[in-house]
Amino acid sequence: MNYTTQMDAAKKGIITKEMEVVAKKERMEPDKLRQLVAEGKVVIPANKNHKSLNPEGIGQGLTTKINVNLGISKDCNDIDKELEKVQSAIDMKAEAIMDLSCFGKTETFRRKLIDMSTAMIGTVPMYDAVGFYDRELRNITAEELIGVIEKHAEDGVDFMTIHSGINQETAAVFRRNPRLTNIVSRGGSLIYAWMALNEKENPFYEFFDKILDICEKYDVTLSLGDACRPGSIADSTDPSQIKELMTLGELTKRAWERNVQVMIEGPGHMSLDEIAANMKIEKKLCHGAPFYVLGPIVTDIAPGYDHITSAIGGAIASANGADFLCYVTPAEHLRLPNLQDMKDGIIATKIAAHAGDIAKGIPGAREWDNEMSQARRDLNWKRMFELAINPEKATEYRRESTPEDPNTCTMCGKMCAIRNMNKVLEGKDINILRED
Structure with missing residues (x-):
């Protein structure tokens, strides 16, 4: 029987080879995993063109996964140094690597990354648009922005952050409810600026069906981006964040109708007492889709130590249902991380993920601790x-x-x-x- 995506296969009762690999890693019956994929509660990001991938699952009942952000910038554009980080991240068993390159022609680095990586690869195509077309943001058309998504899909990217929830309605809510730190999402701020400069709707919202065409063709998992994630504890759980989350829930259902896998991105900066409630709100508004969080960073006063502030929040988030943690390094808010920063961020985030897995009762988590105690x-x-x-x-x-x-x-x-x-x-x- 033919299928287009992991979700399509799961709905048709097919257990794919990727599901078999993930089920074995997770100590889960393959048919149970298949059912969770069919329901959208688990995703297996696995682009058809990523040939070196060792697949992983993200979602309900599975171990909490971690992501490592890498990539070149205008100030730090040494591809060899970034590839050294890539190899180290793979050696340290990070399950995912996001290429956040935002300078020049990034295709060379991205293709090398995909060719060498057994970890799943994510990108934010919006970061690449200005360099890809060598044109200022306001002069890039909606069709061209969609074209960057297709290029990344062709190259073999497994999941993409697409900021579809910051539409004109969400932007209006943001303007009516001033924030201390405004919009801190890089991709979100670029989309907001594009909308304001061109006086048009967000193309990632307006042409969402075209994005689904691409994702279905290559089996790219949509990581619906949180443009309005809080950038300070003062801004958490505010109207902008919740309004965007409601929109992402609607888009999730549209994606599932096309058998496109979805996960939802979340905060951000947030005080400890709000984290558990935020995990429940996301799962409710987004119908149980896997939740991918940055941190949360639980205090704003610790530049140089934000791998710690993030790990504290990440452990609580994981224990309360977060499925995927984006690492934060000591260099957060300060500079592009170096190799040691990256290693420190990976370890801190892996500790947070494992602590959450113990609390969630994930099979095998507590046994590791018991072996150490013995x-x-x-x-x-x-x-x-x-x-x-x-x-x-x-x-x-x-x-x-x-x-x-x-x-x-x-x-x-x-x-x-x-x-x-x-x-x-x-x-x-x-x-x-x-x-x-």
């Missing part, structure tokens, strides 16, 4: 390093500070609680002052 009880340092989310750093810390007793660390020495409890329970003397 290794600690046994003072099995080798096994601890094998299980660590970042073995390299754990090994380095141990090597840099060597204890007198190899069964302890330099914090407690022979007063180590685990060492002494093991000995006492075995009927032995703990010998704190003497040699064993």
Whole structure:
């Protein structure tokens, strides 16, 4: 039986090879996964032209996935350095990489990225439009903006952020409800500016059916972008954000009618007490579609440490139903991340995702922690390093500070609680002052 997309196959009762791979990774029965894909509650971003892809699922009942943002800019346009980051992100088992390149002819970098990446690849075609056509934003036509989407699809991009929800109605709500930080989404601000400069409707909303034609042809997953995501905790859960989310829910149903997979993007900056409610609001308004969040960043005062502010929010978001976390690095709000920034962002976000998975009861999540606890009880340092989310750093810390007793660390020495409890329970003397 023929099918056009993963969702089309799922509705027809077909278990694709991608579904089989994902089901095995997730410890889920393939037919259960197929049903979730058919309902739109799980997406498997897998462009037909991305031949090196090792597919992943995002959504209900699955492990929380993380995304790494990369790409060249006008100030930092060294493709080789970005490709080094790509390889490192793949080695660190990031499930997704987004190419956010926004300078010059980006096709070379994008094609190399897709060719080498086993991780799913996302883009924001709006970022590429000015460089693609070498023309100022206001002079690019609606048809040309749609053309960039088609080009990215042809190249093999698995999911695309398309800011379709910032239509004229949403823009009017934004103008009537002033914000502290206005619109901070790069793609959202570009679309808002295009609409204002040309006095026209958002082409990604007006010509949404044309976008669905492209997505259906190549099986591109739509990541419906949150142009009105809050850029400060003062702006979270405001009329603009909620109005856009309502529009995205309507567009989700239209996409599903065409068998196009959809996930929804969300905040942003948000105080801790609002996160759980926001996860529920998205799932309700967008009919259970997977939720992809940036952070949320829970305080605005920590430039240089926003991988931490983001991980705090990400863990709470994941525990309350977020399915996909976009990493944030220490360089957020400050500069293009370097390689170490990227690594720090990946680790922080993976910790947040795993903490959320424990709370959600995802199969295998708590077992990993139990294995680590067993290794600690046994003072099995080798096994601890094998299980660590970042073995390299754990090994380095141990090597840099060597204890007198190899069964302890330099914090407690022979007063180590685990060492002494093991000995006492075995009927032995703990010998704190003497040699064993």
